[in-house]
Amino acid sequence: MDFSLTPEQEAFQTHVRAWLKANMPPEWTERLVASSDIPRPEAYDVLRRWQRQLYEAGFIGLTWPKEYGGRSLTFMEEMILHEEMALAKAPPILNVLGVGMAGPTIVAYGSEAQKKRYLARILSCEEIWCQGYSEPNAGSDLAALQTRAVKDGEHFVVNGQKVWTSLAHVADWMMLLARTDPAAPRHKGITYFLLDMHSPGVTVKPLRQITGDPEFNEVFFDNVRLHESQVLGGVNNGWQVGLTTLMYERLALGFGLQVRLRIALDGLIEMARRMEKHGRVTTKDPLMRQKIAQLWIDTECLKLTGARAITRLLRGEIPGPEASTGKMGWVDTHQRLQEIAMEIQGPYAQLPRGSDWAVEGGLWQYSFLRSRANSIEGGTTEVQKNIIGERILGLPKG
Amino acid sequence: MDFGFSQEQEMLRATARKFLENECPSSYVRDRMIEPAGTTDEFWAKLAEQGWLGLIYPEEYGGSGLGFVDLTVLMEEMGRVVMPGPFLSTVLLGGLAIFEAGSTEQKKEWLPKVAAGEARVALAWTEPNARWDAGGVTAAAKPADAGFVLSGTKLFVLDAHLADVLVVVARTTEGKQPEQGVSLFLVPKGAAGLEVKLLPTMDQTRKLCEVALHDVRVPSSALLGPKDGGWPPLGRVIERATVALCAEMCGGAQKVLDMTVEYAKIRIAFGKPIGAYQGVKHKAADMLVDVENAKSLTYYAAWAVDENGPEAALATSMAKAYASDAYRKVAAAGIQLHGGIGFTWEHDLHLYFKRAKSSELTFGDATHHRERVAQLINL
Ligand SMILES: Cc1cc2nc3c(=O)[nH]c(=O)nc-3n(C[C@H](O)[C@H](O)[C@H](O)COP(=O)(O)OP(=O)(O)OC[C@H]3O[C@@H](n4cnc5c(N)ncnc54)[C@H](O)[C@@H]3O)c2cc1C
Ligand SMILES: Cc1cc2nc3c(=O)[nH]c(=O)nc-3n(C[C@H](O)[C@H](O)[C@H](O)COP(=O)(O)OP(=O)(O)OC[C@H]3O[C@@H](n4cnc5c(N)ncnc54)[C@H](O)[C@@H]3O)c2cc1C
Numbered sequence: 001m002d003f004s005l006t007p008e009q010e011a012f013q014t015h016v017r018a019w020l021k022a023n024m025p026p027e028w029t030e031r032l033v034a035s036s037d038i039p040r041p042e043a044y045d046v047l048r049r050w051q052r053q054l055y056e057a058g059f060i061g062l063t064w065p066k067e068y069g070g071r072s073l074t075f076m077e078e079m080i081l082h083e084e085m086a087l088a089k090a091p092p093i094l095n096v097l098g099v100g101m102a103g104p105t106i107v108a109y110g111s112e113a114q115k116k117r118y119l120a121r122i123l124s125c126e127e128i129w130c131q132g133y134s135e136p137n138a139g140s141d142l143a144a145l146q147t148r149a150v151k152d153g154e155h156f157v158v159n160g161q162k163v164w165t166s167l168a169h170v171a172d173w174m175m176l177l178a179r180t181d182p183a184a185p186r187h188k189g190i191t192y193f194l195l196d197m198h199s200p201g202v203t204v205k206p207l208r209q210i211t212g213d214p215e216f217n218e219v220f221f222d223n224v225r226l227h228e229s230q231v232l233g234g235v236n237n238g239w240q241v242g243l244t245t246l247m248y249e250r251l252a253l254g255f256g257l258q259v260r261l262r263i264a265l266d267g268l269i270e271m272a273r274r275m276e277k278h279g280r281v282t283t284k285d286p287l288m289r290q291k292i293a294q295l296w297i298d299t300e301c302l303k304l305t306g307a308r309a310i311t312r313l314l315r316g317e318i319p320g321p322e323a324s325t326g327k328m329g330w331v332d333t334h335q336r337l338q339e340i341a342m343e344i345q346g347p348y349a350q351l352p353r354g355s356d357w358a359v360e361g362g363l364w365q366y367s368f369l370r371s372r373a374n375s376i377e378g379g380t381t382e383v384q385k386n387i388i389g390e391r392i393l394g395l396p397k398g
Numbered sequence: 399m400d401f402g403f404s405q406e407q408e409m410l411r412a413t414a415r416k417f418l419e420n421e422c423p424s425s426y427v428r429d430r431m432i433e434p435a436g437t438t439d440e441f442w443a444k445l446a447e448q449g450w451l452g453l454i455y456p457e458e459y460g461g462s463g464l465g466f467v468d469l470t471v472l473m474e475e476m477g478r479v480v481m482p483g484p485f486l487s488t489v490l491l492g493g494l495a496i497f498e499a500g501s502t503e504q505k506k507e508w509l510p511k512v513a514a515g516e517a518r519v520a521l522a523w524t525e526p527n528a529r530w531d532a533g534g535v536t537a538a539a540k541p542a543d544a545g546f547v548l549s550g551t552k553l554f555v556l557d558a559h560l561a562d563v564l565v566v567v568a569r570t571t572e573g574k575q576p577e578q579g580v581s582l583f584l585v586p587k588g589a590a591g592l593e594v595k596l597l598p599t600m601d602q603t604r605k606l607c608e609v610a611l612h613d614v615r616v617p618s619s620a621l622l623g624p625k626d627g628g629w630p631p632l633g634r635v636i637e638r639a640t641v642a643l644c645a646e647m648c649g650g651a652q653k654v655l656d657m658t659v660e661y662a663k664i665r666i667a668f669g670k671p672i673g674a675y676q677g678v679k680h681k682a683a684d685m686l687v688d689v690e691n692a693k694s695l696t697y698y699a700a701w702a703v704d705e706n707g708p709e710a711a712l713a714t715s716m717a718k719a720y721a722s723d724a725y726r727k728v729a730a731a732g733i734q735l736h737g738g739i740g741f742t743w744e745h746d747l748h749l750y751f752k753r754a755k756s757s758e759l760t761f762g763d764a765t766h767h768r769e770r771v772a773q774l775i776n777l
Contacts, residue, residue, distance in 0.1 A: 001400060001403065001697065289768070289769060301694055301720060305691055308694055314399075321690055385676075385680040385684070388686055396671050
């Protein structure tokens with residue numbers, strides 16, 4: 001056991017730290033005040049530029065192969081980067097689905113031509129990606145999806161509908177799962193496509209969320225044609241390929257978000273120092289101290305559990321039970337953190353953005369509402385628990 | 399960075415698991431529960447033979463000079479079998495107090511004997527006020543002749559009845575900061591005025607005593623470390639013992655999870671193994687999360703303690719707060735998922751449930767440690 005860094009890693013850390021110090025987007029720092037801000041639609045432009053800047057500095061896609069715009073570094077550097085970004089309260093990137101999911105899946109399954117065509121553009125944020133998995137009748141039960149892709153010469157013709165598609169309104173490409181063999185067993189007849197969102201026949205309809213903002217969408221396909229070269233990982237092999245993406249989704253959601261919790265927690269503590277409860281500073285209230293201390297413990301714990309999972313990867317081993325608990329742990333801690341942020345504000349918690357009396361511009365109200373999605377998006381907590389019970393603990397299927 | 403165990407440590411784990419499964423089955427644990435001794439001489443001698451009693455002491459004092467990360471591996475395995483006996487009290491409290499505070503002569507006198515299984519040491523620290531801070535130390539040590547007279551009552555003292563020598567924590571100076579007037583003394587078994595009473599306890603695998611000091615006279619050579627300067631080394635001892643206890647808790651919690659998962663695969667209700675029901679499966683998944691997280695914090699604390707860095711105090715309190723809640727919840731869920739059988743004396747689950755409770759309360763519960771975390775992060 002050793003938490004020290006090699007001289008190279010230390011140099012990398014120093015470099016990242018200095019770069020962040022010099023390059024943090026001022027608009028973001030201002031907006032942030034001291035609290036956790038989840039990127040709202042009006043921040044898309046800042047975040048796009050921010051990702052471009054990070055890419056040019058060589059900080060995006062650290063573990064991706066060099067020849068496709070990555071750095072061929074290890075998860076260790078990725079971890080250092082994430083931590084430094086959290087400490088600097090740096091904004092997240094815009095193309096999260098591209099960098100976290102589409103890219104790694106293309107690295108794993110793509111042809112040479114596909115890797116050359118897509119990867120660097122994902123990293124630089126030139127092309128934004130969205131994930132077209134869920135449908136009105138296929139959410140947790142993803143294999144029930146009905147969107148059809150029918151072969152027509154060298155092309156496939158797509159008809160159907162996706163839903164809850166985050167960023168579809170700004171996306172250039174979609175990771176599309178569609179049924180290519182309706183006669184095959186549910187999991188066997190699905191294909192993974194790379195779909196151009198600007199193709200004729202693609203309609204995107206924003207859906208307003210609980211926050212009031214549209215962040216995800218319905219996407220309709222009306223005889224959309226895509227070329228067979230847009231298949232990723234083989235026809236009717238989409239379930240396998242899609243699972244890989246989900247695995248990366250969990251890893252990406254896992255570690256990156258875990259360290260970002262720190263930004264929210266620091267903000268929460270700052271707010272608690274400014275707010276009063278029962279006539280004294282909130283951080284001096286015994287009950288609030290307990291709750292905040294537990295958040296601190298859980299936040300550190302998630303980071304450490306993530307570090308154990310990463311150690312396994314670095315040693316070339318298969319991630320163990322600790323890897324699968326990360327997303328669930330993050331969800332639980334983040335939702336609790338947001339509840340406590342409301343509790344700290346007391347009656348002020350009712351006042352969102354737009355009110356003169358809103359605490360910190362109502363940022364917390366927004367992230368509180370947004371956090372309800374955490375236990376649904378990327379696989380619900382219930383489904384995660386089924387996976388842990390069955391795949392990790394070996395319990396029988398229901 | 400490498401946040402995993404080494405090959406040597408994995409070997410130690412395999413050896414320890416095999417040894418303890420053979421030597422410390424639940425029949426052994428249950429026999430020790432009803433006897434005051436809490437261990438047998440044969441078993442204790444075997445622990446010494448394995449080198450475990452001196453694992454963390456330097457070689458010059460008869461130990462093997464290993465660290466807390468190694469000890470974590472061992473403690474986890476001990477927790478898996480709810481090992482009874484004075485390991486925590488002798489090796490981690492009394493023994494470490496001598497190591498942290500003692501003179502070279504004192505260390506030479508006692509530590510090789512501890513490592514060889516020839517001497518047992520207890521730490522008489524807490525009192526009826528049940529405080530874990532320096533302010534809780536009210537037992538008095540007054541200068542007299544060429545030594546001191548000790549008076550007061552110590553409570554919740556682990557295994558004092560087995561100890562050849564007690565490390566007694568007493569106040570030598572009043573009126574200063576509470577941390578500044580505390581001293582440690584070596585008091586041998588049988589000293590005049592020393593009265594040790596075994597307390598009936600809920601967790602019978604962990605023996606607690608009341609220690610009464612009726613004007614016990616000790617020479618000045620009994621002083622362990624500087625006069626009035628006993629609290630800092632004691633703090634280091636408690637921190638280390640706390641990390642060791644956390645590791646024991648992780649091992650116990652993991653074993654409860656393993657037992658429960660095995661049971662859930664074979665117990666049939668309504669025509670299916672109960673593990674197929676989500677009500678059961680989801681509880682088991684929650685148990686896994688608790689166990690894995692408790693391990694992450696405990697391993698980190700063990701590493702921090704080995705490094706002796708400033709993060710050790712915070713890491714220790716984070717681990718103890720988390721593990722206290724986690725083991726309690728996991729042990730309770732284990733009973734729940736076993737149904738009626740889990741509620742019987744016959745089944746081993748209650749051993750774990752009770753150990754979880756006594757461990758939770760030892761060295762401060764989760765609430766106590768969360769408050770320490772709050773202080774250490776300058777809340
Ligand atoms: C903010 C947000 C962004 C999203 N972004 C995207 C995106 O970009 N792309 C995309 O494809 N999808 C996206 N999703 C969709 C997300 O993946 C699904 O919402 C999720 O998989 C759940 O599916 P569902 O909404 O159909 O709920 P359902 O599957 O209908 O579930 C309803 C309830 O039943 C429970 N349930 C279902 N099956 C089981 C079971 N077997 N055992 C126990 N409980 C069960 C669920 O846990 C849930 O509580 C997003 C969702 C949200 C909220
Ligand atoms: C103190 C005590 C006194 C008792 N007194 C009496 C008495 O006087 N007379 C008498 O007849 N009985 C008595 N009982 C027995 C009691 O009714 C049973 O223990 C209880 O019904 C559970 O059955 P079980 O022990 O076989 O557990 P199981 O049925 O084997 O259950 C084991 C676990 O699986 C869970 N489980 C089982 N089926 C499902 C499912 N479909 N979905 C989700 N979870 C499931 C249970 O909730 C439990 O957690 C007593 C029990 C106790 C503890």
